Amino acid sequence: MALKEIIEIVYSCLLDFPVTAATSLSAAFSSSTEGGGDGSGKDRISALPDDLLRKIISRLPVKDAARTAALSPRWRGLWRLTPLVLDDEHLLPYLPDSSDEDDDLLADCTSLLISAISRVLASHPGPFRRVHLAMNPLCRELYAAEEWLRLLAAKGVENLAFVSRPWPLEVPLPVSIFVCSSLCSLYLGAWKFPSTAGLPRGPGVFPHLQELRPYHTVMEEHDLQHVLACSPDLQILALIASSGFLSGPSRVRISSDNIHYMLLWSSMADELALVDTPCLQRLILHAAGSPRTMKVQISYAPDLTVLGYLATHVLVIGNTIITAGVTNVSPNATVPSVKLLALKVNFRVPKEVKTLLSFLRCFPQVETLHVMSIGGESGGEDSPLNSTFWREVATIECVESCLKKLVLDEFSGGANELGFLELVFGRAHVLQKAVVVLPDAGNSAMMAKAMGKLALLGSAEWATKEDCPLVVLAHSEPGDHVWSYNRASDLSLSDSFLGNAM
Numbered sequence: 001m002a003l004k005e006i007i008e009i010v011y012s013c014l015l016d017f018p019v020t021a022a023t024s025l026s027a028a029f030s031s032s033t034e035g036g037g038d039g040s041g042k043d044r045i046s047a048l049p050d051d052l053l054r055k056i057i058s059r060l061p062v063k064d065a066a067r068t069a070a071l072s073p074r075w076r077g078l079w080r081l082t083p084l085v086l087d088d089e090h091l092l093p094y095l096p097d098s099s100d101e102d103d104d105l106l107a108d109c110t111s112l113l114i115s116a117i118s119r120v121l122a123s124h125p126g127p128f129r130r131v132h133l134a135m136n137p138l139c140r141e142l143y144a145a146e147e148w149l150r151l152l153a154a155k156g157v158e159n160l161a162f163v164s165r166p167w168p169l170e171v172p173l174p175v176s177i178f179v180c181s182s183l184c185s186l187y188l189g190a191w192k193f194p195s196t197a198g199l200p201r202g203p204g205v206f207p208h209l210q211e212l213r214p215y216h217t218v219m220e221e222h223d224l225q226h227v228l229a230c231s232p233d234l235q236i237l238a239l240i241a242s243s244g245f246l247s248g249p250s251r252v253r254i255s256s257d258n259i260h261y262m263l264l265w266s267s268m269a270d271e272l273a274l275v276d277t278p279c280l281q282r283l284i285l286h287a288a289g290s291p292r293t294m295k296v297q298i299s300y301a302p303d304l305t306v307l308g309y310l311a312t313h314v315l316v317i318g319n320t321i322i323t324a325g326v327t328n329v330s331p332n333a334t335v336p337s338v339k340l341l342a343l344k345v346n347f348r349v350p351k352e353v354k355t356l357l358s359f360l361r362c363f364p365q366v367e368t369l370h371v372m373s374i375g376g377e378s379g380g381e382d383s384p385l386n387s388t389f390w391r392e393v394a395t396i397e398c399v400e401s402c403l404k405k406l407v408l409d410e411f412s413g414g415a416n417e418l419g420f421l422e423l424v425f426g427r428a429h430v431l432q433k434a435v436v437v438l439p440d441a442g443n444s445a446m447m448a449k450a451m452g453k454l455a456l457l458g459s460a461e462w463a464t465k466e467d468c469p470l471v472v473l474a475h476s477e478p479g480d481h482v483w484s485y486n487r488a489s490d491l492s493l494s495d496s497f498l499g500n501a502m
Helices: 003-013 026-035 050-058 062-070 103-123 142-154 175-179 221-229 350-361 387-391 397-402 415-427 444-458 485-489
Strands: 084-087 128-136 159-164 185-189 211-215 236-240 251-255 261-265 271-276 282-286 294-298 306-310 313-317 320-322 340-345 368-373 405-409 433-438 470-474
Touching: 003 211, 003 236, 050 062, 062 084, 084 103, 103 128, 103 142, 128 142, 142 159, 142 175, 221 251, 261 485, 282 485, 306 368, 320 350, 340 350, 350 397, 350 415, 387 415, 397 415, 405 415, 415 433, 415 444, 433 444, 444 470
Parallel strands: 084 128, 128 159, 159 185, 185 211, 211 236, 236 261, 251 271, 261 282, 271 294, 282 306, 294 313, 306 340, 340 368, 368 405, 405 433, 433 470
Antiparallel strands: 313 320
């Protein structure tokens, strides 16, 4: 990935900060203390209980929060009694750009920002509820990074986003990160993770850590294993913009008693193995068009409910490699807990279609199936599988007994896409809804072709049943699937794979 693309991914994937600088409330406080806002001249806001005043302060940008001390004696000292919420962007004298060529201007901005952050962290007694430090060229100021982490550790930081900007990528993350034992969530961006050899290990290092998200961070496999061993309560693990070459481990082997959710976003590794994950419920994979093949091995994940997108992956369940043409799958090579499955397949390639059918046999209880058709934009001719092939496809348990909803995205009207739809509609006895999404509503020629192909299916008895309507949608423009990181990360959604058109 290019540097600009990496930067965009890293910053777009940082969760929204709970405080915005778009609106300042200090002016409202000032007018209230002067005139009460109702003509009475009474300071009604200052009459509120301390707990409410601290909640007000916690929702202000840090500069405005600190300035509330000057409003009146009633406010003096309340900021220091309020758990700190700090976003370094609110302290910037100006917003630097990664392409800035004026080194002196960037150096001045950096110096002012670092001084401001250091003053805030030193002057506030803590605890620090949420801290975002994501706008700093820390490759030049590592001493500041070390000092900040010591202060954050001493004052009980709970949620920390710590990004080194701009690159190089080899900027070493200070080992003092390992003394931040109060952390509940940790976001690390564009660092070289320190070697864990000789560092403290065990559940007392990060006893409260529930969420870990490294962003394009150089990290060896044994270092990730070390962090997992130090985090007994870890529930969410996300690797973002991790290639396994320049950043992230090339092998990701997970043994954890508590991880519920795992995400690889714009990331690839040579191997992802769920070795011992008794509580894992969701595994979300997004490779961002990488041509590499990743081995996905599921050894022990009895609660895994949501899985996808599986694409050009080597799938291993237990000790069985699932390949194209597998028709008899032993119980030891199935994952019956999966209810929502998402797959990507190039329907122009017969081997991928056969692999799709083999994969489906490994998940016998799937109720919702997303299939994204890829490769249509590359052009070229279909290699259609004949009608005899589709007629002789062996039993697929999930299709015949469990499948309630099918979504076929990026449908282009190819012969194998149609064959797959006909297979599903002909065998899915409990199917309640089928959605076909066309790639580009603005391409009238493609729309007409695809609709013509679907019309042939629509004339069949199984596609016109009232209890199983065939719904046809279209993306507003090419590539508008808009399966975003935020949607993939939203654990409140029952179906993380739906795009805008759906």
